Amino acid sequence: MAKIVGGITTSHIPAIGKAIAEKDFESHYWKAFFDSYPPVREWLDEVKPDVAVVIYNDHGLxxxxxxxxxxxxxxxxxYRNEDEGWGIPEIPPFPGDPKLSWHIIESLMAEEFDLTTCQEMKVDHGFTVPMQLMWPERRSPEVRTIPVCVxxxxxxxxxxxxxxxxxKAMGRAIRSYGEDVKVVIIGTGGLSHQLEGERAGFLNQEFDEYCMEKIVEDPVALLDYSIPDLVRLAGSQGVELVLWLMMRGALSDKVNLLHKKYTIPISNTAAGLLLLENLD
Structure with a gap:
């Protein structure tokens, strides 16, 4: 049977992709951010997941x-990447896993989640930047991917x-899959940020750190927030927290926190990183 080995949260802002393309890893602006990722990569190299389910939001591509x-x-x-501006070069396609995708789709539909099913799909920086952060220079090209766009x-x-x-439903679907595959769930985006209007540049470190704590220990505590609540507390783009919550829902109730980092500001964004080992 399929096994969910863990979950990862990470920011996906396009400036990260530009820094990766320019190999700007040691500058004062970027060093603390990029220095956060080696422990996650080491864990991935050790666990060797077969499939990465990447939960992200599309930005118009x-x-x-x-x-x-x-x-x-x-x-x-x-899944193909195309030029979306930002100074990010196009990168080679990512392999999919249609058989597992259809199993998840059919299972979610049976649980009354209405889905758009994409047999062709372009993926933007919301998907590609996390993949580049986890597997630099495509060190593990055998990892298959399933994009989940919210x-x-x-x-x-x-x-x-x-x-x-x-x-939760996606986790049940993956665990019911009849093949022995290891799956990692990646929730992308956030944390607090607002890119437009009078509050452009808004960050809320206190709320971000509260959310990172609750994602690990008590995600249910975050479920009563409305979307207007999240806009007020985390900025108009801070609603990307829901992508983290979808990842967390797919894991077991109990997880082991292996790594945590919070970095501000990265391109007017509060960047959060969590590595959670699944304990089922």
């Missing part, structure tokens, strides 16, 4: 405001509870 699904899942043989752009967006519940 595959979906736009005229057609923005609440939940979309890739079921393709591969709307955090066009309101109304799904609530923390809705995303956590879908994560």
């Amino acid at each position: 595959n979906f736009f405001l005229n057609a923005m699904p609440t939940f979309a899942i890739g079921a393709a043989q591969e 709307n955090t752009v066009q309101h109304p967006v799904p609530s923390p509870k809705r995303c956590y519940d879908m994560g």
Whole structure:
């Protein structure tokens, strides 16, 4: 049977991709951020997951405001990246796992989650930056991927509870898969940040640190927040916390915190990193 080995949270801002392309790892601005990731990479090298389920939000490359699904899942043989500006070069496609994708899709539909199923899918920095951070220079090209895209752009967006519940259902789906594969769940985005309006540049370290603590120990404590609550407390883009909650929902109730880092500011964003070992 399939096994979920753990979960990772990470920021996905495009400036990280530009720094990776320029190998700007040691500058004063970036060093503390990039120095956070070797423990996660070492764990991945040790555990060797077969599949990475990457939960992210699209920023206009595959979906736009005229057609923005609440939940979309890739079921393709591969996922292509294209130029989206930001100074990030295009990178080679990522291999998919259509068989596991369809199993998850069918299981989620049976639990009454309405999905957009993508047999072709372009992936932007929300997906590619985390993959580059976890597997630099594609050290593990054999890792297959399943993109799970959640709307955090066009309101109304799904609530923390809705995303956590879908994560729970996704975890059940993966555990019921009949093949011996190891799966890591990556929740991307955030933490607090706002890119527009009078509060542009807004950060809330106290709330961020509270969320990072609760994600590990008591994620249910975050489920009563509404989307307006998250906008007020974490900024208009801080609603990406729901992507972390979906990841956490897919794991067991009890997890082991292996690594934690919080870095501000990174491109007007509070960057959070968690590595959680699943204990089922």
